[in-house]
Amino acid sequence: MKHLLFLTIFFTFCFSSSIEDIYKNALILEKGAQYKEAMLLYKKALDLQLSNQNNTKDKDNKKLEIAFENKNHEVETFSKMKSDFYTKKINKTNNAETNSTIKQIITGNFGLFPYRKNYLIPVSYDLKEKENRNQLETYFQFSIEKPISYDFFGLDESISTAYTQKSFWQTNKNSSPFRETNYSPEIFIQFPYKNSETVKGYKVSLIHESNGKNDLESRSWNRIYLESYLQLSNVFIIPRIWYRIPEKSQNDDNPDIYDYYGYGDLRLLYPYKKHTFELKLRNNLKLTQNNKGAAQLDWTFPLPEFMSTVNSYGFMQIFSGYGESLIDYDKEIHKIGFGIAFSR
Template sequence: MKKFLSILACTFCFASTEQILLEAQKLENEGNFKEAMLLYKKAATINNNKEEKYLNEINKTSQEKGKETNLKRAFFERHIDNVDDNETEKNLEQLVTKDFGIYPYKKNYILPTTYTFNNIEDRHNLETSFQISIEKPLAENFLGLDETVSIGYTQKSFWQTTKHSSPFRETNYEPEIFIQMPVKDNDHFKLLKASFMHSSNGKKDELSRSLNRVYLEGYFQLANLFVVPRVWYRIPESSKDDDNPHFTRYYGYGDLNFLYAYKQHTFELLLRNNLRFDKTNKGAAEFNWTFPLPEFMASKNSYGLFQIFHGYGQSLIDYDRELTNVGIGVAFSR
């Protein structure tokens, strides 16, 4: 293989040394062997240098095979001319690579097929849903606690793709600002998070749903099992402005999330309950399983997703409606 690459490298560099070799041959025919040998040596040196460079590139490519490739960064490095000013250079790099420090926040996914087992007026049982969730850190360690202050945005949409004209029946919007503080020197308690979050569905009149909450969340690790309890407080609104006054009757005051990682699989169970242990008890459970995709569909950071939901509050419009829904699709972050 190495011999083949050497021959290939010499073939590539032949065009650049052809003129030198022709001149050397001419000198040799004229009997000027000393000058001819100098030119032959020069041509050989050029070939060897180019061959070595080519082989180094082959080895580098081989070593980096399988590593993540940032196509936009590669384009910037290979095709954008450098400028003398360092600040301008960094500006150009951001403009080309679009790297502004935005990260996935909650799960990003699309479920092309979901099915609701409840018959609801003016709604098809079969639809598509997807979620987009991003985070942008704003500040770090200004309190000296290794904390991070970030803004987050999550959008979950329900798309009636089987209905005429395929309308979006609802989209839930959740912007928030939060602070995360790592917990040091603790075997199991890893992180504490406090957040202010707004939730709404962007609709008007009787279909409008919106509320503001503050919540506190903890992250506990037991080997490859994570337990994430969360408690929230809904910020009160005046009765004339409150478009879902019985929210806590159905959502309660918190939830509990379990995440178990096994090889390339993750299993998540979200539990929510209003903790009223009588006939007014309401709650919900959501199970998510992410798994490796078949090889012909596989791509980096993409996984199959199977989701089951039962209970109240799959979306804001259904905060007081019990339903059962199942879906399958692809997750682009976990």
């Protein structure tokens, strides 16, 4: 009889996968006064139940991880879709270089990255009236970077080109004209700073900025600037100083631009959870009645879930001072706008 009970326990341990079956067998043993053997089965049933609960938790956690990854990799999924389309649908040639060119055309991957903020502000309001323009207008900024080289000089530096465009659109006027667009191509080199807990790196850049207009409305200047990156906890401090490359007086559209833009600016960036707060300050440092400058506050925040997409954020911008655009470099602007940012 003991041998039979032993075999019952053995087969129950080895082959029974149902907690209910194990529990029933334990009850049979208990009724037959085989308490020790019954306790072994009760223990097995309990262990199996705990194991199943842990597996369920692991599966749920895995589902959450997968959902999170899917939410944050929609762009990668879109890139994969285009790559799969090339792989599965496009007929290949006998030349590898030609195939590479076709793949580049299909996938559209040219290694471009966001540079400055990319945003659209459908509604902004200027508190001061200006001649020949509405106080309500739309404006947007488009900014991309193209890396050129990395570690060319053996200093872990990176060399890039970038292009930033900011356009002001009088959507409330007849025919909705663009009243001003500023174009800013630049080339720069960035170096990491290795011997400090606070200073993270610095950048040297050559930048051109103009509004593409002729005659009296033409504005442009060329600068070399030095920018540094500092971090104190979760506050980033980004000071920048610049030098304007001189122009011949007959070609200079804005000879007094230093009086309004000064010789540099300072950005303070504070990320907090899913929000970012960025304050940009500029001043000509003249301690007289000719003191002029500007302050700009940017706030990005999460959108409601029904509006949320990857890399899109609510955006508010407040500007007060001189130089919001080149055409207004010598005009005082006080403006607030609301929209959507597509990069931070």
